[in-house]
Amino acid sequence: MNSGASVRSARTNAAAKNAELSGMLESCVELTRGEVLAAGEHLAVILEEGERQVAELARLAEQFETTTGSAPAGEERFGDVVAALRGALEDVTTLVGDITSSSVHIRDQSDEIDVRAQELAPLAATMRDVSKRARLLSFNARVESARDRADGETLVALAEEMKALAARSTESAAVMDNLVATLCERLPEMVKSVRVVTKSCSQSQRQLRDGNSDLERSYTRASGAITSAVGSAQTRTDRVQGHCYDVLKRLQFQDRVEQTLQLAGEHVTQVSAFVDDVLRAVEGAEDGPLKAAIVEAISKLDQTYVEDRCEPALDQPEAHGDDEVAVGDMMFL
Amino acid sequence: MTHKILVVDDSATIRQQAGMFLRSKGFEVVEAQDGQQGYEKAQSEDVALMLVDVNMPVMNGIEMIGKVRQLDKHAKTPIFMVTTESSKAKVQEGKAAGATAWMVKPFNPDLLMKAITKVLGL
Numbered sequence: 001m002n003s004g005a006s007v008r009s010a011r012t013n014a015a016a017k018n019a020e021l022s023g024m025l026e027s028c029v030e031l032t033r034g035e036v037l038a039a040g041e042h043l044a045v046i047l048e049e050g051e052r053q054v055a056e057l058a059r060l061a062e063q064f065e066t067t068t069g070s071a072p073a074g075e076e077r078f079g080d081v082v083a084a085l086r087g088a089l090e091d092v093t094t095l096v097g098d099i100t101s102s103s104v105h106i107r108d109q110s111d112e113i114d115v116r117a118q119e120l121a122p123l124a125a126t127m128r129d130v131s132k133r134a135r136l137l138s139f140n141a142r143v144e145s146a147r148d149r150a151d152g153e154t155l156v157a158l159a160e161e162m163k164a165l166a167a168r169s170t171e172s173a174a175v176m177d178n179l180v181a182t183l184c185e186r187l188p189e190m191v192k193s194v195r196v197v198t199k200s201c202s203q204s205q206r207q208l209r210d211g212n213s214d215l216e217r218s219y220t221r222a223s224g225a226i227t228s229a230v231g232s233a234q235t236r237t238d239r240v241q242g243h244c245y246d247v248l249k250r251l252q253f254q255d256r257v258e259q260t261l262q263l264a265g266e267h268v269t270q271v272s273a274f275v276d277d278v279l280r281a282v283e284g285a286e287d288g289p290l291k292a293a294i295v296e297a298i299s300k301l302d303q304t305y306v307e308d309r310c311e312p313a314l315d316q317p318e319a320h321g322d323d324e325v326a327v328g329d330m331m332f333l
Numbered sequence: 334m335t336h337k338i339l340v341v342d343d344s345a346t347i348r349q350q351a352g353m354f355l356r357s358k359g360f361e362v363v364e365a366q367d368g369q370q371g372y373e374k375a376q377s378e379d380v381a382l383m384l385v386d387v388n389m390p391v392m393n394g395i396e397m398i399g400k401v402r403q404l405d406k407h408a409k410t411p412i413f414m415v416t417t418e419s420s421k422a423k424v425q426e427g428k429a430a431g432a433t434a435w436m437v438k439p440f441n442p443d444l445l446m447k448a449i450t451k452v453l454g455l
Contacts, residue, residue, distance in 0.1 A: 241346070241439045248417070330413075330436045330444050333428040 013287060119179065126172055133165060336381040336453055337361040341371030341397065342415070343389040347438070351384060351415075354442050360449075368392025375401045380410065381453060384445075385432075387416035387423065395430045402431035411452040415440055 278294060285291055338360045340351045345366075352362040363378050365371035369392040371385060383401070387394040394414060401407045411433040418424075419437045427435055434448060449455075 241350075330434055330441070330448050331424065332434045332448075333424070333432055 335359065335361045336455075337363060337379060338449075339363045339365065339371065339374055339378065339380040339383040341365045341368065341374075341383065341389070341394065342386040343367055344386070347386070347415075351440070354445075358446060368394055368397030371397050372400050375407055376404065380407075382449060383410065383412045384415045385412060387414060387418045387427070395426055395432075398427070398432055399430040411449075413445075413448065415445075 281294075338355050340348050340355070340362055341364075342348050342351070343366055348364045348366070352364060355362050363374050363380060365374045367389045368385075371383070371394075372392065374380070375383065383398075385394040385398060389397075394416065398412050398414075401410075401412065412431065413434045413436055414427045414432045415436045415438055416423075417438050424435045433452065436445065436448075
């Protein structure tokens with residue numbers, strides 16, 4: 001082989017080797033880009049999960065507000081209980097009014113009876129005096145009649161006195177009759193009033209008992225409903241809070257992933273630039289141990305970058321392994 | 334005797350929630366919104382137990398319990414860290430500072446009550 005043919009052959013071989021070297025370097029770059037793309041896909045999955053968590057959080061917050069936060073809902077829930085309590089109190093107020101009115105009526109009737117009794121007292125004294133004097137005169141008359149049977153004057157005087165006394169007795173009896181008649185007229189009315197009042201009192205007492213029971217039942221219902229609502233609100237608060245922390249942790253993780261991706265991007269740029277420099281440096285060089293060593297060094301550099309920088313940074317913090325405490329757990333130290 | 338518990342958390346919601354729960358169980362509750370305020374309350378109040386968050390403004394929980402442990406009257410007071418931090422490294426940091434127990438939020442009320450009952454000997 002002449003020298004010209006030898007040079008052409010060497011150039012052909014060098015071009016072939018350069019092409020091969022370029023292919024290997026491009027493969028290295030592609031490998032790095034592949035890892036970054038995988039990380040991107042991972043991030044997309046995490047972001048999707050984060051969006052789902054945020055949607056769930058919004059739903060829970062809305063439910064929480066509907067259950068406990070809005071006044072109309074509370075009014076609707078406790079309205080019937082409050083109405084029952086108000087009705088029972090109105091009933092009790094009415095009953096107290098009725099009892100007061102009946103008491104006034106009974107007091108009026110009692111006062112009237114007192115007045116009548118006071119009117120009867122002097123009349124009764126007069127009747128007793130008349131009766132006493134009549135009995136005395138009758139006795140004297142019998143004595144005088146026995147002693148002076150012939151004395152007509154004494155008997156006439158006595159007869160006159162007796163007549164006057166009889167007249168006074170008749171008047172007193174008439175007054176007594178009128179008073180008794182008045183009392184007899186009033187008596188049924190008074191009895192009726194007393195019965196009405198007694199009945200009203202019994203009814204009031206019964207209604208008070210019923211009202212008291214209603215109040216107790218309403219109170220029990222209200223207490224139960226309020227306790228239940230508070231418990232429900234507490235549970236929902238716990239759940240919302242749990243989701244908040246979950247979302248927060250995912251958002252923090254998202255930040256870490258974005259930082260890692262940015263870092264990876266910078267490294268890819270640096271590696272690409274370096275590879276380009278090497279490519280330019282070895283371009284045209286003949287195949288040999290040095291070129292092979294460079295290729296191997298680039299390959300190792302790329303591999304080291306992938307293992308040391310990307311993979312550890314993409315470990316998920318949410319996975320509760322041996323190095324973490326689970327949510328809600330208590331650990332004594 | 335009513336035991337007094339100091340709740341230190343920058344979240345008003347957490348303070349309110351923990352306070353409501355503890356008061357319902359018969360405890361007296363004192364609140365603080367950061368580590369500095371928590372340390373001052375620990376000095377001035379006669380507290381039997383503390384619930385302390387880790388991440389807080391002004392002074393964080395780890396720093397706070399480190400200072401609290403230097404006070405003679407709180408050398409053996411139970412201090413529970415109640416936090417969203419769950420890594421064992423952070424737990425070890427809390428232990429080194431003097432924390433008695435570590436609980437990851439949101440806290441479990443029953444578990445918290447059992448732990449309080451245990452450490453206070455109720």
